[in-house]
Amino acid sequence: MPHTEKKLAGETVYSGKILRLERDQVLLENGHQTVREVVRHNGAVCIVAVDEKDNLLLVRQYRYPYAQEILELPAGKRDGDETPETCGRRELEEETACTAAHFEKIGALYTTPAFCDETIHIFYAWGLGPSSQHLDDDEFLTVEKVPFAQAVKMVLAGEIPDAKTQTGILLAHQLREGGRFPKQS
Amino acid sequence: MPHTEKKLAGETVYSGKILRLERDQVLLENGHQTVREVVRHNGAVCIVAVDEKDNLLLVRQYRYPYAQEILELPAGKRDGDETPETCGRRELEEETACTAAHFEKIGALYTTPAFCDETIHIFYAWGLGPSSQHLDDDEFLTVEKVPFAQAVKMVLAGEIPDAKTQTGILLAHQLREGGRFPKQS
Numbered sequence: 001m002p003h004t005e006k007k008l009a010g011e012t013v014y015s016g017k018i019l020r021l022e023r024d025q026v027l028l029e030n031g032h033q034t035v036r037e038v039v040r041h042n043g044a045v046c047i048v049a050v051d052e053k054d055n056l057l058l059v060r061q062y063r064y065p066y067a068q069e070i071l072e073l074p075a076g077k078r079d080g081d082e083t084p085e086t087c088g089r090r091e092l093e094e095e096t097a098c099t100a101a102h103f104e105k106i107g108a109l110y111t112t113p114a115f116c117d118e119t120i121h122i123f124y125a126w127g128l129g130p131s132s133q134h135l136d137d138d139e140f141l142t143v144e145k146v147p148f149a150q151a152v153k154m155v156l157a158g159e160i161p162d163a164k165t166q167t168g169i170l171l172a173h174q175l176r177e178g179g180r181f182p183k184q185s
Numbered sequence: 186m187p188h189t190e191k192k193l194a195g196e197t198v199y200s201g202k203i204l205r206l207e208r209d210q211v212l213l214e215n216g217h218q219t220v221r222e223v224v225r226h227n228g229a230v231c232i233v234a235v236d237e238k239d240n241l242l243l244v245r246q247y248r249y250p251y252a253q254e255i256l257e258l259p260a261g262k263r264d265g266d267e268t269p270e271t272c273g274r275r276e277l278e279e280e281t282a283c284t285a286a287h288f289e290k291i292g293a294l295y296t297t298p299a300f301c302d303e304t305i306h307i308f309y310a311w312g313l314g315p316s317s318q319h320l321d322d323d324e325f326l327t328v329e330k331v332p333f334a335q336a337v338k339m340v341l342a343g344e345i346p347d348a349k350t351q352t353g354i355l356l357a358h359q360l361r362e363g364g365r366f367p368k369q370s
Contacts, residue, residue, distance in 0.1 A: 003245070066302055069187055113257070170359065171341070
């Protein structure tokens with residue numbers, strides 16, 4: 001028997017800039033009821049982009065919830081019904097001032113399935129060309145290049161806290177080792 | 186110059202069962218102001234546990250935000266100020282009915298640093314022994330065992346959507362390949 005839950009009623013508790021919070025009454029598989037709190041989010045894209053010297057492009061930015069600067073893959077929210085690839089190419093260009101000749105989807109992830117419906121699509125990009133940076137009004141970040149092999153070591157050493165960045169780097173590493181992508185050098 | 190933001194004022198928009206939503210007015214580094222929406226969460230732990238045949242223990246459960254059943258690492262929220270290890274051992278036992286002779290932290294991740302402060306600690310466990318399952322009142326799940334090598338393939342094939350599960354499996358795989366942990370077989 002598959003596990004399932006059924007929505008009985010729901011209310012929108014908050015509707016804001018980047019998320020909407022819903023509070024639903026649901027019927028459980030044992031016939032009891034409970035409340036599920038769900039953060040609704042439009043989804044996002046992150047990009048594992050490597051240059052001609054096999055450097056990975058990372059962005060350093062302040063993350064208010066953790067009150068600290070961290071290193072992450074370039075990433076951003078999907079605008080409306082924008083496709084993941086269009087969003088990814090736009091965010092790569094806006095944040096790192098790069099276009100990419102090759103742009104392939106390598107995965108997707110659910111950030112926090114217990115209480116949020118966000119999906120982040122992960123792309124691998126190479127064949128980078130120059131463009132210009134265009135940050136959002138409330139976005140401040142610095143691009144940092146790290147040799148791809150070093151980025152893998154940083155993940156293993158616990159120096160990259162962000163989930164999408166850990167997953168994206170390790171996933172790309174496995175696919176590169178398996179021969180799916182060239183290692184630029 | 187490090188990037189930073191300063192809280193000017195804040196309100197709690199919602200305080201619920203598993204999360205609290207705050208809406209803060211913040212000062213940006215260019216002197217302008219913006220609003221940051223932050224989901225405050227007590228943090229969680231997930232466990233990469235392998236048995237004596239090198240099977241990985243996964244749990245299949247319905248995730249209401251995505252309206253689907255998915256496979257995940259055993260995991261759960263920290264109760265109050267419970268340590269990550271105590272939480273991890275408790276969740277492993279409650280969800281999979283297993284104790285572990287060896288329980289080592291291999292990483293941690295920030296789930297969604299743009300709008301949430303949740304940290305998930307990741308442990309690797311082996312030397313499993315039997316106990317009994319104790320699920321929460323609103324928790325329904327089925328334990329599934331998958332050979333560890335197959336779990337890695339499932340991540341690469343996009344069959345494991347959950348972020349902590351992808352990261353935990355790939356991280357453990359790299360550490361096992363590097364000789365940090367024995368491969369049970």
